[in-house]
Amino acid sequence: MxxxxxxxxxxxxxxxxxxxxxxxxxxxxxxxxxxxxxxxxxxxxxxxxxxxxxxxxNKTHTIGVLFPELSSMLVTDFLNGIETMAHELGSSVIVCHTEADGEKTMKYLQLLNEKRIDGIIFVSAILKEEYYNYIRKMGIPMVLLSTESYAYPVPYVKVNDQHAAYSATKYLLNKGHKKIGMISGNKDDLIAGKPRIMGFKMALKDSGIAFTDNIIYSKGFSFQDGLDGMEKLMKQSSEISAIFAASDEIAFGALSFAYQHGIKIPDDVSIIGYDNLSIAEMAIPPLTTVGQPLIKMGKTAASMLFEMLESGNVFVENRILPHEILERETVREKR
Missing domain, CATH: 1.10.260.40 (lambda repressor-like DNA-binding domains)
Known part of the structure; x- marks a missing residue:
């Protein structure tokens, strides 16, 4: 009974x-x-x-998290941080895979509205006007994770992508590399593509090195993009001695191409990645990379959301978390 x-x-x-x-x-x-x-x-x-x-x-103790890509290795660490904080505070998480598709995103927002969730964490995608307006009508707080919006007053937590890319490039320059290539995300991607390219270019400029189109491959952040980008850069500029990969997944693709074609890493070409995914230190050789505090970023985004729920404030202070260079075995001094 x-x-x-x-x-x-x-x-x-x-x-x-x-x-x-x-x-x-x-x-x-x-x-x-x-x-x-x-x-x-x-x-x-x-x-x-x-x-x-x-x-x-008037609370369901449930929050919604919208991811554009569930296959991305970033998701695991972000979600780890979000769920840890939500669990500590007695709430549950509904995960939505939007595929960065406008129609699918709106359907998920409608579903979350029906579920009467308490708040939303919006991850790694552009906050479009229709999303923002709908969430405002829902009357619940929202936090952006690994993205930001200039158009709408929504609090965010992220790393400074341009600064982090500058640091990665400067690290290679300080190791004596002058011929540096970049495999980047889409150059029109305002979230992570364009800022990381700008950081790369700025570091070269500050070191008196001219940027040319043949030292960059710009498409996406996947393993396949790393394979394709490494092949193209090796054909376009044989003098390249180091690669800045704009994600660890790109770096893994570049490492795979190098292995398949007898290119020794780091003896022939040095590679630095970006993210510090949990498997970066498991790569062969272990990947030198720019570390984002991914789990902490997830925890911080959730903490900000619950702070807004508790206080009733519609806005909290944005958080820019620090990046760091994790030195492993894919970069060597240029002799």
């Missing part, structure tokens, strides 16, 4: 409202009453219905 909150109230000799206040840790009852209600709940084996509790306190 499934007992209801009415059964608990009757056996404890209190009102349904009092049982509700005890369940939701709200004021308005004595310690003796609390103990009596908790005792009855235990005796009956009563399990509060999450939807019913949500109707009472």
């Amino acid at each position: 499934a007992y209801t909150i009415k059964d608990v109230a009757k056996k404890a000799g209190v009102s349904i409202a009092t049982v509700s206040r005890v369940l939701n840790n709200q004021p308005g009852f004595s310690e003796k009453t609390k103990q009596k209600v908790q005792q009855v709940i235990e005796e009956l084996g009563y399990e509060p219905n999450a939807v019913a509790r949500g109707l009472i306190n």
